[in-house]
Amino acid sequence: MGLSGKDIEQAKSRIEGFIxxxxxxxSTLLNQWLGHDIFFKMENFQKIGAFKARGACNTLAWLQETGQQPKSVVANSSGNHAQAVAYAAGKFGLPATIFMPDYSSKVKIQATRSYGAEVVLSETRDITDEKVRxxxxxxxxxxxPPYNHEQVICGQGTAAWEALNEVENVNAVFAPCGGGGLLSGTLIAARGLSSKTQVIGVEPLNANDAAESLRKGAIQRLSGVPDTLADGAMTMAVGNITFEYLQKLDGFFEVEEEYLIYWTQWLSHLLKSRIEPTSAMAMEGVRRWLREQNGRQRVLVIVSGGNVDQPTTKKLWEKDWLSLLPKL
Known part of the structure; x- marks a missing residue:
């Protein structure tokens, strides 16, 4: 692997003061029910409500550090990365134009504008990507870019770096997978701090391009916009940089929508916090992994964000899943 724990550590130093x-x-109740110790790194409390602020700030700080600061920035995203770049650009005094598909969360579109960025909407993700190019x-x-960039990856990896320096003897770290930036950074951080800690990815079954790519040994692209409530994992394909890291993971799970909804409700309740479906689905991967383990495990989950709009919230709470207690 090209990047190392040192790169994550340097990124952490760069973004202090910005994030x-x-x-x-x-959750004591959850730990009692499952019989294991689960730790949640709460990136829903991050600037802009998601881990993406880390990668955007690190990239701009790195450009400044290396004498490459531009006069303006552009980005393409369906959500949290859009807000992150708008936020980071404002901190560095740079104008930003963000290209987004018009099916993006209305909350995230408005938030991106509120950070001072110009937002350009397009009918499809492909048109969006062509416009940013x-x-x-x-x-x-x-x-x-939202994930396929080394400094973006390093910034995202600082979340796991912080948590693994705080929580000792972690057996496994779980993170959601969209384009693979957070998961790649998490892998690099974990390898740099604890060679015995497994790193495992989780993806919606309805948007399983990464899982298909891993099975076939080559990047696979979705044929259309996936039907999933995990809007942070609606990426059409992983990147060539992130795919190299994803191939080194210790495991990968695909999660059906009903389990994604189940854990969104339960984690919101247990952690008394607003949790994105993209974040919550990682917990179903944890549950399935724990069934195959011997002895009490210590697991870290990267809660990637907490930005949920009203239409998604309505769908998430149509059925009451809280009457079914979490169990292995």
């Missing part, structure tokens, strides 16, 4: 060092929470050709303009 929150988020808390690690546990054209915009990036403008002089002194830098494109910050």
């Amino acid at each position: 929150n060092q988020t808390p690690v929470l546990t 054209e915009a990036a050709k403008e002089k002194d303009t830098y494109w910050i």
Whole structure:
């Protein structure tokens, strides 16, 4: 692997002052029910409500550090990365234009605008991606991609780096997978701090391009916009950089929508916090993994964000899943 724990550590130093060092929470009830110790790195308490602020801030800080600071930035995203780049650009005094598909969360579109960025909407993700490629050709303009960039990956890895320095003897770390930036950074951080800690990814079954890519040994692209409530994992394909790291994972799970909804409700209740479906689905991977383990395990879950709009909230709470207690 090209990146190392040292790169994550350097990223952590760069972004101090721009981001929150988020808390690690546990639920006594959940631990009793499952018979294991589960720790949650709460990136829903991060700037812009998601881990993405880490990667965006690190990339701009790195550009400044290396004498490459542009005059403007562009990005393409269906959600949290859009807000993150808008936020980071504001901190560095740079104008930002964000290209988003029009099916993106209305809350995330409005939030991106509120951070001062210009938002350009398109009918499809493919059109969005083509527009950002054209915009990036403008002089002194830098494109910050949502995941397929080494400094973005390093920034995202600082979440796991912080948590693993706080929680000892972690057997496994779980993180959701969209484009693979958070999961790649988590893998690099874990390998740099604890060679015995497994790193495991989780993805919606309805948007399982990463799982298909891992099975076939080559990047697979979704044929259309996936039907999943995990809007943070609706990426059409992983990147060539992130795929190299995903192939080194210790495990990978695909989660059906009903389990994604189940854990969104339960984690919101147990942690008394707003949890995105993309974050919550990782817990179903934890449950399935724990069934195959011997002895009490210590597991870290990266709660990637907490930005949920009203239509998604309504769908998430149509059925009451809290009457079914969590169990292995």
